[in-house]
Amino acid sequence: MFFDFHVHESQELVDEVERLGYTGVVTFKHEENKNKDYSDDLISLRKDSSFQIRWGVMIYSNNIEDLKRKIQKSRNEADVLMVYGGDLRINRAACENPRVDIISHPYRGRRDCGINHISARKAAENKVAVELNVRYLLRIRPQNRYKVLGYYREILKLQRKFNFPLIITSGAHSIFELHTPLDIIALTYCFGMNEEEASFALSETPRNIIERRDISSNVVVKGARIIK
Amino acid sequence: MKLKILPPHMRNKKRYLAFEVISETLINREDVIPIIWGALWDMYGSCGISRFDLWVIKIWNYDTPEKHVMKGILRCKREEVHSVRSIIPTITRFKSGRVVFHTLGISGSIHSATKKFIYNKL
Numbered sequence: 001m002f003f004d005f006h007v008h009e010s011q012e013l014v015d016e017v018e019r020l021g022y023t024g025v026v027t028f029k030h031e032e033n034k035n036k037d038y039s040d041d042l043i044s045l046r047k048d049s050s051f052q053i054r055w056g057v058m059i060y061s062n063n064i065e066d067l068k069r070k071i072q073k074s075r076n077e078a079d080v081l082m083v084y085g086g087d088l089r090i091n092r093a094a095c096e097n098p099r100v101d102i103i104s105h106p107y108r109g110r111r112d113c114g115i116n117h118i119s120a121r122k123a124a125e126n127k128v129a130v131e132l133n134v135r136y137l138l139r140i141r142p143q144n145r146y147k148v149l150g151y152y153r154e155i156l157k158l159q160r161k162f163n164f165p166l167i168i169t170s171g172a173h174s175i176f177e178l179h180t181p182l183d184i185i186a187l188t189y190c191f192g193m194n195e196e197e198a199s200f201a202l203s204e205t206p207r208n209i210i211e212r213r214d215i216s217s218n219v220v221v222k223g224a225r226i227i228k
Numbered sequence: 229m230k231l232k233i234l235p236p237h238m239r240n241k242k243r244y245l246a247f248e249v250i251s252e253t254l255i256n257r258e259d260v261i262p263i264i265w266g267a268l269w270d271m272y273g274s275c276g277i278s279r280f281d282l283w284v285i286k287i288w289n290y291d292t293p294e295k296h297v298m299k300g301i302l303r304c305k306r307e308e309v310h311s312v313r314s315i316i317p318t319i320t321r322f323k324s325g326r327v328v329f330h331t332l333g334i335s336g337s338i339h340s341a342t343k344k345f346i347y348n349k350l
Contacts, residue, residue: 134317138317139320142270142318175328176252176327178328179317179328179330180330182313183313183317186310186314186316186317189311190314
């Protein structure tokens with residue numbers, strides 16, 4: 001059971017993800033112009049199918065106060081909440097917030113991996129998954145690809161030490177950026193991941209996020225939830 | 229004089245990797261080989277490529293009105309199959325058009341790779 005947790009919202013992409021052998025997908029739209037109607041249409045089209053479609057919100061923010069406000073605003077509406085990383089303060093704030101599900105490419109536009117031992121410890125405590133985005137790796141110039149592979153190695157080293165959730169996503173905007181799960185697993189060998197770790201990042205971590213969010217929607221107060 | 233062939237137990241063990249190519253622009257059989265080799269150069273260099281014993285066996289054309297599709301079979305050493313597979317997703321562009329490669333499956337013989345992955349859909 002493999003999931004792709006970062007795909008641009010489009011019917012064509014969802015069809016292709018299903019064809020490539022994934023079990024579920026999370027479609028994202030920018031949080032500024034979010035519109036849940038389209039996702040609802042997609043979900044209603046596939047009610048009979050076992051293929052899962054979830055709706056996610058990507059949060060873009062320049063400062064911590066704004067980030068907190070946007071998380072508060074979007075949390076209940078989205079199945080998956082992803083924070084657009086890259087800025088060190090945003091990376092740290094996202095890792096410290098248990099309402100965030102995933103921090104997206106914390107290494108974006110940086111000369112380091114964007115995660116240090118403190119953020120890694122906080123991410124593990126709050127179960128915030130760190131995203132390794134395949135699109136980011138493949139869109140960069142081939143002669144600079146070694147840098148991104150180096151960042152992924154650094155994140156992997158921290159993950160083995162602090163055990164925070166790690167997730168691999170395609171970040172696809174078109175069908176030309178989608179790959180089969182086994183191809184992605186093969187690609188992860190390039191930065192030192194083994195098959196078990198890669199499969200876990202593509203299947204178990206997404207499933208845990210979905211389960212956690214399904215449970216949290218039934219929580220009435222802290223420590224009590226409605227069992228259906 | 230031709231070199232005498234090695235006994236079977238001393239030959240390199242091979243694997244056959246079936247793949248499909250979906251392209252935005254028209255793509256020929258002759259284009260597929262340089263695309264794969266270019267990606268290999270970028271990822272592993274000449275030292276890495278020398279380990280793979282790579283060969284493009286055959287390519288089939290499956291063009292549809294909507295998109296250009298090709299399928300093919302790639303041969304490599306059994307021990308290096310994961311390394312060869314890892315370059316498949318790194319191929320993203322060809323002649324300013326977008327292109328994507330998907331691995332359909334890996335097999336031990338050309339016959340079974342063709343039967344299982346080329347004539348059947350993914």
